[in-house]
Amino acid sequence: xxxxxxxxxxxxxxxxxxxxxxxxxxxxxxxxxxxxxxxxxxxxxxxxxxxxxxxxxxxxxxxxxxxxxxxxxxxxxxxxxxxxxxxxxxxxxxxxxxxxxxxxxxxxxxxxxxxxxxxxxxxxxxxxxxxxxxxxxxxxxxxxxxxxxxxxxxxxxxxxxxxxxxxx
Amino acid sequence: xxxxxxxxxxxxxxxxxxxxxxxxxxxxxxxxxxxxxxxxxxxxxxxxxxxxxxxxxxxxxxxxxxxxxxxxxxxxxxxxxxxxxxxxxxxxxxxxxxx
Numbered sequence: 001x002x003x004x005x006x007x008x009x010x011x012x013x014x015x016x017x018x019x020x021x022x023x024x025x026x027x028x029x030x031x032x033x034x035x036x037x038x039x040x041x042x043x044x045x046x047x048x049x050x051x052x053x054x055x056x057x058x059x060x061x062x063x064x065x066x067x068x069x070x071x072x073x074x075x076x077x078x079x080x081x082x083x084x085x086x087x088x089x090x091x092x093x094x095x096x097x098x099x100x101x102x103x104x105x106x107x108x109x110x111x112x113x114x115x116x117x118x119x120x121x122x123x124x125x126x127x128x129x130x131x132x133x134x135x136x137x138x139x140x141x142x143x144x145x146x147x148x149x150x151x152x153x154x155x156x157x158x159x160x161x162x163x164x165x166x167x168x
Numbered sequence: 169x170x171x172x173x174x175x176x177x178x179x180x181x182x183x184x185x186x187x188x189x190x191x192x193x194x195x196x197x198x199x200x201x202x203x204x205x206x207x208x209x210x211x212x213x214x215x216x217x218x219x220x221x222x223x224x225x226x227x228x229x230x231x232x233x234x235x236x237x238x239x240x241x242x243x244x245x246x247x248x249x250x251x252x253x254x255x256x257x258x259x260x261x262x263x264x265x266x267x
Binding site: 007011014015018019021022027030031034037038041044045048049050052053056057060061064065068069072073075076110127128132133135136137141144148151152154155156158159160161162163 | 233236
């Protein structure tokens, strides 16, 4: 039951964060909403028993890609920064409570309509652990793995080339 | 397991990403909307991998995340190079091929 409520909470916060990314006026606010969205999706991966992918999502997406976005926003934003606003505790608390309430309402509606997402049976094969992924990744998909390595090298060289002062 | 909730959520997130790409004018926010779309697709892949008991979907998500990281890096490098020339991030102002 907790797992099902957790799905609704994570889903509603993920949608709210995506809408926040879309509607925010400041690109820094968009980036912060997107970080919240990525953490919610990582939580959804955990409810789907994909532990390895959840950790990789937090490390790579929320940890590296969003930091890269924030660096670029910081470097390119020539407009004067808006004055520093005090953190509004009431708005933050209201946001958390309303999201929890929305998730509870969605859970009750789903329970009444008998369409709850069923929890995983305990005897399923652990298809999300790093061992299971490694078994397939290093044997059957070894060639795509090496190609992804080459792709990342090419991307690094390309990014450095594009960002240089003189186009060499 | 009833996976239709996860697939519906993925569809909603993908739609929000598409709206972001079409409606926003800031190039960096457009790239962020592309990331939302990629995350929605990854969620679909992991959901179906869990429901079919096959780990191949999660391997594909692993590759998709690597490609998304490379694409974000290159996209931001292009934006930096473009910004140095045009001094604007507004995609409606970037029309070098105007006839």
